[in-house]
Amino acid sequence: MRLIAGAILVVTGAGIIYFGYLGSTSEVWEGDSLAYHIPIARIVASGRTGEKGVYTDWLYYYPGVGEAMLAVLMKLGVPLNLFNLLGWVVLGAAVVMWGRQVGMGTYAATVMGAGVMWWPSVVRLVLTQTVDIWLAAFWMLAVIWLEKKKTDWKYWAVLGIWLGALLGVKYSGPLFLGVLGVFYWRRLWEGRRWWGVMAAMIILVGGSWYFRNWAWTGNWIYPAGEAGFRLLEWKAGEIVVKLPGKFIEAVVSEYLIWPILGMAMLRFNKFWWLGVANWAVYMLLPSWPNNVISDLRYAYPAMLPWMAIVWKWAKDRGKENLWTVLALAMVVVEWAQLDYRPKLFAGVLMGLWLLGLKNWRRL
Numbered sequence: 001m002r003l004i005a006g007a008i009l010v011v012t013g014a015g016i017i018y019f020g021y022l023g024s025t026s027e028v029w030e031g032d033s034l035a036y037h038i039p040i041a042r043i044v045a046s047g048r049t050g051e052k053g054v055y056t057d058w059l060y061y062y063p064g065v066g067e068a069m070l071a072v073l074m075k076l077g078v079p080l081n082l083f084n085l086l087g088w089v090v091l092g093a094a095v096v097m098w099g100r101q102v103g104m105g106t107y108a109a110t111v112m113g114a115g116v117m118w119w120p121s122v123v124r125l126v127l128t129q130t131v132d133i134w135l136a137a138f139w140m141l142a143v144i145w146l147e148k149k150k151t152d153w154k155y156w157a158v159l160g161i162w163l164g165a166l167l168g169v170k171y172s173g174p175l176f177l178g179v180l181g182v183f184y185w186r187r188l189w190e191g192r193r194w195w196g197v198m199a200a201m202i203i204l205v206g207g208s209w210y211f212r213n214w215a216w217t218g219n220w221i222y223p224a225g226e227a228g229f230r231l232l233e234w235k236a237g238e239i240v241v242k243l244p245g246k247f248i249e250a251v252v253s254e255y256l257i258w259p260i261l262g263m264a265m266l267r268f269n270k271f272w273w274l275g276v277a278n279w280a281v282y283m284l285l286p287s288w289p290n291n292v293i294s295d296l297r298y299a300y301p302a303m304l305p306w307m308a309i310v311w312k313w314a315k316d317r318g319k320e321n322l323w324t325v326l327a328l329a330m331v332v333v334e335w336a337q338l339d340y341r342p343k344l345f346a347g348v349l350m351g352l353w354l355l356g357l358k359n360w361r362r363l
Contacts, residue, residue: 138169
């Protein structure tokens with residue numbers, strides 16, 4: 001396992017450098033990013049978030065935690081195509097932290113984190129300004145903090161930041177936040193002494209966008225629910241019922257076999273049910289048959305706990321080596337679809353092999 005985990009770490013490091021190169025040398029291009037993610041970030045960067053007149057498109061009313069982060073990159077002069085590359089790294093690191101937290105060894109947790117990073121659904125977003133990778137990262141960080149046993153005010157303040165970021169990064173955030181509240185109500189009750197601190201951070205980071213919408217439009221989640229706004233003509237659940245073959249094909253395309261394995265293992269533990277509850281949320285989210293592959297990015301909070309179940313099952317039965325080989329094969333499959341840049345790949349892989357494996361032995 002150690003050798004394969006080292007290889008996956010090297011490949012992932014090479015991927016970071018590869019996407020870093022592309023992100024630094026390419027222009028923004030993705031449709032949703034150009035339509036509203038970047039315009040919202042420009043509003044934030046200009047300091048005009050409190051001026052109703054600049055919201056010339058109702059899409060600009062979307063919650064803007066991710067766009068506020070993007071605005072920081074704008075102010076710093078950082079290429080915008082590096083926005084999700086940073087989120088990609090944060091998500092992978094958070095999954096590794098979670099894996100170690102739930103009892104996996106360093107190598108298995110590293111492979112699981114890299115496996116999530118190389119989901120086709122995630123890789124396709126790395127050079128865009130969409131916020132789904134960051135939603136997954138905030139959800140993962142919130143779960144990690146909820147699993148901790150600390151009780152001081154600083155702990156609850158940081159937890160409030162993660163929960164607020166989840167709330168304010170996307171309109172699906174409140175639903176996933178509600179699921180966490182149900183599953184971790186005992187943990188949250190333990191911190192009732194510091195609820196004020198936590199609530200202040202949640203409102204400051206994530207709630208302010210919703211209060212703005214209510215104050216200006218009377219609708220917390222404007223423009224959702226407004227006449228003429230095309231949002232709920234189709235839901236993911238309808239596609240499952242009406243076009244099951246198309247949906248299953250899309251799931252395998254976007255996540256390979258990990259979620260199918262995770263859901264099928266029926267461990268009936270907290271994380272399995274957490275995945276089921278988040279999947280139920282995803283079933284309520286908008287999706288269209290001609291966009292079902294792309295829309296599966298909304299399901300990250302369901303796929304992550306099921307991925308962990310697969311790895312915990314492997315650890316408990318001494319089959320981590322088998323799962324590690326499978327993960328490596330899936331990473332290779334995704335790598336095969338990247339643009340071929342021989343000099344970049346050769347230099348990156350050689351450098352990481354010389355430097356990375358030496359440090360890996362120290363773990």
